[in-house]
Amino acid sequence: MSDTSSNPFRAPWPDSISRPVVNPLQPSVVYASNDPDALDAQYEGGAKGYTYAREGHPNAEVLGKMIDRMEDVSGGVVTGSGMAAVTLALLASVSAGDHVLGADQLYGRSLRLMNEVLPRLGIATSLADPTDVAAFKAALRPETRLILIETVSNPTLRVADVDGIIALAKSRDILVAVDNTFPTPRGLRPIQHGADVVIHSVTKLMAGHSDATLGYVAAKDPALSERLLTLAVTMGLTPSPFDCWLAERGLYSFDLRYDRSTSTAARLGDALAVMPGVVRVLYPTRADHPDHNRSVSLLGGEGGHMVSFEIEGGRAAANAFVRAAEGLNFAPTLGDVATTISHPATSSHRALTSEARAALGISEGFFRISVGCEEPTALVATFETALRAAHAR
Numbered sequence: 001m002s003d004t005s006s007n008p009f010r011a012p013w014p015d016s017i018s019r020p021v022v023n024p025l026q027p028s029v030v031y032a033s034n035d036p037d038a039l040d041a042q043y044e045g046g047a048k049g050y051t052y053a054r055e056g057h058p059n060a061e062v063l064g065k066m067i068d069r070m071e072d073v074s075g076g077v078v079t080g081s082g083m084a085a086v087t088l089a090l091l092a093s094v095s096a097g098d099h100v101l102g103a104d105q106l107y108g109r110s111l112r113l114m115n116e117v118l119p120r121l122g123i124a125t126s127l128a129d130p131t132d133v134a135a136f137k138a139a140l141r142p143e144t145r146l147i148l149i150e151t152v153s154n155p156t157l158r159v160a161d162v163d164g165i166i167a168l169a170k171s172r173d174i175l176v177a178v179d180n181t182f183p184t185p186r187g188l189r190p191i192q193h194g195a196d197v198v199i200h201s202v203t204k205l206m207a208g209h210s211d212a213t214l215g216y217v218a219a220k221d222p223a224l225s226e227r228l229l230t231l232a233v234t235m236g237l238t239p240s241p242f243d244c245w246l247a248e249r250g251l252y253s254f255d256l257r258y259d260r261s262t263s264t265a266a267r268l269g270d271a272l273a274v275m276p277g278v279v280r281v282l283y284p285t286r287a288d289h290p291d292h293n294r295s296v297s298l299l300g301g302e303g304g305h306m307v308s309f310e311i312e313g314g315r316a317a318a319n320a321f322v323r324a325a326e327g328l329n330f331a332p333t334l335g336d337v338a339t340t341i342s343h344p345a346t347s348s349h350r351a352l353t354s355e356a357r358a359a360l361g362i363s364e365g366f367f368r369i370s371v372g373c374e375e376p377t378a379l380v381a382t383f384e385t386a387l388r389a390a391h392a393r
Helices: 036-043 058-071 082-093 108-120 133-139 162-171 222-235 241-251 254-273 292-298 314-324 354-360 376-390
Strands: 077-079 099-103 124-128 144-150 175-179 197-200 215-219 278-282 306-311 340-342 366-370
Touching: 058 077, 058 215, 058 241, 077 082, 077 222, 082 108, 082 144, 082 175, 082 197, 082 215, 082 222, 099 108, 108 124, 108 144, 124 133, 133 162, 144 162, 162 175, 215 222, 254 278, 254 306, 254 376, 306 314, 314 376
Parallel strands: 099 124, 099 144, 144 175, 175 197
Antiparallel strands: 077 215, 197 215, 278 306, 306 366, 340 366
16 A cells, blocks of 8 residues: 555655654544455444544543543543434433433433434433432333433532432333532532433533534443444534534643632632622522532542522623623533523523523523633622622622
8 A cells, every 4th residue: 555655646654763742633534454355344343443533533632541441431422412422322222102200301302312312212201300219210102212410410509319319210220310510520420329320511621722513422321421432423413623623622630720710619619609699699608508518428539620600680680690790701601611601591492482491590690600710809809890880780
């Protein structure tokens, strides 16, 4: 086989006795093999190699193994987005005629997947309160095949009874998939608690710079792990090499960012609780959080980097607050190095009726804050200023 040295369109890669400190970005869509026998060997597992980027590429493999180590699993699949990971976990686990039971406070797009997409495929779905094992037990059906929960719900920050739900599922031989995006592996490793599948939106705190869109899903059972990979390749859920390369870079600072944003979030939550015009603050380890005791035991006493709170005054006050929050980005994202403000009623949960949002506790004055790495005192001062403006209309 001709190499690049004889290819008139490509110069040969330079030789070097040194090696790069940073893993290289490899955006190649295709990989050349020596002959058909060599290609057979790769596909049949007799030789290590890459063929076509949809079927795998080095940057995805490196990133996947890094997250595998964080979650203490093997064979995780990196996908093109967090929702791709959720979709992959569901479609690899269930078939037409099965029933999926989900938490009633899932991320908005996960709710739409449950309520609108899966039923079109002949997969029945229903929702129950993830903080109440009895409610989950009552919602089970003979055909229930999978339970989907978030460790910490988006955006209401309710903490699921992970251990109770897993124990219930095991007694009925039902799979449990846990979206662990908010706590990350630093807060919880669901597989160690008996979950069958763990899911991440790597886009968020793990990548951490709002410049890479990725997901990750891993299964405890090797057979299910193989189904995840096969379906991801078949459906074209492949991630971009560049995004994987960026996320790898982000993971090198993950622990530092996690520690800083988590400590600042706890401080911000306490500060918001005593500011005029604030109706309530939701932060998992605060004593007034409805799941406080579970939060402390399940998450090791760390509340994470997310804070949600509600202000008086409805939409008018919400507009004034955002406009006065100078230096903070109002954006439907989380996990950036800078703090972002999200308004679920007009972003993640806008597809729900006002009544459905109200049932979840999401009002026009409800905000979700993704706390970044800013200096804590200055961040608290920014919120104080914005809240004064919101209630000086």
